[in-house]
Amino acid sequence: MCGIVGLFLKDPALEPALGEMLAGMLVTMTDRGPDSAGLALYGPQxxxxxxxxxxxxxxxxxxxxxxxxxxxxxxxxxxxxxxxxxxxxxxxxxxxxxxxxxxxxxxxxxxxxxxxTIEIYKEVGLPADVAARFGVAGMAGTHGIGHTRMATESAVTTRGAHPFSTAPDQCLVHNGSLSNHHNLRRQLARAGVAVETENDSEVAAAYLTWRMQEGASLGDALEQALDDLDGFFTFVVGTRDGFGVVRDPIACKPAVMAETDAYVAFGSEYRALVDLPGIEAARVWEPEPATVYFWTR
Amino acid sequence: MQTLDLAQSDLRTLNATLQTAATAGGNETAWEVVNPRGAHALAVGLDGPLSVTVRGSTGYYCAGMNKQATVQVAGSAGPGVAENMMSGTVVVEGDASQYAGATGRGGLLVVKGNASSRCGISMKGIDIVVFGNVGHMSAFMAQAGTLVVLGDAGEALGDSLYEARLFVRGSVRSLGADCVEKEMRPEHHALLADLLERAGAPAAPEEFRRYGSARRLYNFDIDNASAY
Missing domain, CATH: 3.30.70.600 (Ribosomal protein S10)
Known part of the structure; x- marks a missing residue:
């Protein structure tokens, strides 16, 4: 399983409440993964x-x-x-x-x-405990992503917790499991991109970092990931000014998105979105398989 | 109409109340559920002629294993809506997520928006009418029943199909293994006319193409029976 949430604010009036909204969304996803939890917040420059x-x-x-x-x-x-x-x-x-x-x-x-702008807080434990420990509810920012983990491919440790960040102001969370991460890890090593943990999701983060280092935009890097990553994935990624979502072509890992004039929001389930302001009138949809969605500031 | 508020009651109590009302068979057959907030397994396992309206969007497995009851979701439904339905009617006013109506043995599922991937996977007698599009691998290994799509179908429609009947009004991105287009005969027009009317679907039978199994896969070859 695993639960993912993401929030990209368009209305600056909501920025003081970013941490509170994002932590609330993640706590709702607690029963999708009790092993570890983490949040990445993009604060004021x-x-x-x-x-x-x-x-x-x-x-x-x-x-x-x-x-x-x-x-x-x-x-x-x-x-x-x-x-x-x-x-x-x-x-x-x-x-x-x-x-x-x-x-x-x-x-x-x-x-x-x-x-x-990025700060990442992640620990073994439940989302509510992790968010409270670091005072996430009091943090302001422009966008953020969160993850609650049910471990499959590597150990339950702080290092194995999401989000993974492999370059300045970049981060990724993943629901799923990759089947070609060992091979990709070797290819990335040859290209000089280091992957620190045994976790498959960190390899995906490093892959996107490598693509963007080579000059790709976030959107292009996500398009290329659809060709080069094998396995199950719903990714939510952040950069200093961008927010992206992509699902593998089989798309069995759940995903719901909502957009209003004030924000773009992502949740593994609709439950994660129900407390967002104006959700009743939001455009709510399930992201299509093998389709890249991204927003920039 | 009696109202159950999921902000006031826990899910298990709510479902038990509906299940008891369904089997008790009293005069009070109209119920509504408010504040669903994407909850899982709402209004599941009903076995009686109850009419339940859920006012909002639901999470996984709404109206699962439904028998006789009518469940309307006045919102969108998460994965596995009406999974393994036996009889009755489930209507989703918005969109339905993955594997809507999976393994259903009977009854009618109507999705007024789009249904995503694997709609009607392994269906065994249920009728499903989707006003919008269906995603990839819909009706995978479908054994019996009817899937009607007013919009378009995604990749690999009807892969490894058995005897289920598929009707699509729009385009089909690709057909799955052993699924072929078939002739629309008068009995198919009649079947479709009845189903479209029961679903309240704004379409005419002659606008559809029919797809079914070519029966060429290994399991259809009698010479392979001795392998078991």
């Missing part, structure tokens, strides 16, 4: 600032990290911690060197996301 979200099983590892990283990078770093995750804010010009510096300063620490 902060000029010249890059954000890196890190996760540690021992939050004590965050102590002094801002000072140590500032020293290593030669520029200021601000840290805000929430439970097992912390967001580091630093000069965008120095962001490229940050992952290597972090790996050397805190070898066990994981980067869940990096970019200008």
């Amino acid at each position: 902060e000029n010249g600032v890059a954000k890196i979200t890190v996760q540690s099983d021992d939050p004590a590892a965050f102590e002094g990290l801002d000072t140590a990283l500032a020293e290593a990078l030669g520029g200021p770093v601000a840290l805000s911690a929430a439970g097992s995750h912390a967001v580091l804010r630093l000069d965008a010009a120095r962001a490229g060197e940050a992952p290597a510096a972090l790996a050397s300063l805190r070898p066990g620490m994981r980067i869940t996301s990096r970019g200008e």
Whole structure:
């Protein structure tokens, strides 16, 4: 199973409520997957600032990290911690060197996301607990995606939780299972794209990253995924300014979408959408198999 | 009409109330369900001449295993609406998701919008009328009954079909293995006229093409009977 939700806001008046709406949608999908839950939120742009979200099983590892990283990078770093995750804010010009510096300063620490606007929070546990732990309901933003997992292809761990982010401001959630991920992983490695976990969905995220690095738009990358990925999938993906959905040609993993003047919303089931404002008057449809849908800001 | 509010009652109590009313057979046969909010398995397992209107959209398996009752969904239905229906009528005013009417043995399912993939998969006697389009693999391994599509059919219509009858007014993207177009004879016009009228469908029998099994697959060859 697995449950997926996504929300792409068109009306800026809704932006302060993004986290609250998205967390609510994900909590409704709890019974589609109790193993782990995660949310990616695209927050307000902060000029010249890059954000890196890190996760540690021992939050004590965050102590002094801002000072140590500032020293290593030669520029200021601000840290805000929430439970097992912390967001580091630093000069965008120095962001490229940050992952290597972090790996050397805190070898066990994981980067869940990096970019200008994205933050990813994910943990083993139920959506309500994960959302509450990180205060997701209080977060503002332009768009976001969420996932609650029933594990099939790899272990139930924080690293195996969705969303997966394999490039700045990109993320993907997946319902399904891929059958050619081992082969794709080798092809991506030859192209210089690293996949960190054993998870099949991370391979899909890395595949899209690779396509976009090669110059494809999000929409084109999703079209190419239909040719190159084998297996069952409903994907919802985010970029800094984009939001996309695609289902495999067999399309047995459920999907419902709704669109109004104020938002585009995705849910594995209609239940996830019922509390959205104006849903009664929204255009509600089931995305077609092997058809790419995407929106940009 | 009696009203059941899913915001006030849990699903199990609601279904038990409807099931009891269906079999008790009293004078109170008209019911409505409000605030369905996409809930699963609404109004399932009814066995009696009840009339239930669900005011809103439903999740998985609405009106499953229906017998005798009339269930109307005043919204759209999630996967598996009217799955394994035995008799009675189920009407979806909006769209139906995957495998609508799957394995149904009898009764009438009407979808006034579109039905997505695998509509009528393994149907065994149910009649299904879809006012819009149906998705891919519809009527896969359909054994008996009738599927009527006023719009278009997706890929692989009627793959591995047995004796079910398929009628499509619009285009068929592709026919599945062993499914072929067949001649419309007077008895098919009569069958279709009756079904369209019962479904309240805005179409005439002569606008449709008929599809059925060519009976060329392995299982139709008597020489293979000894393999079992």
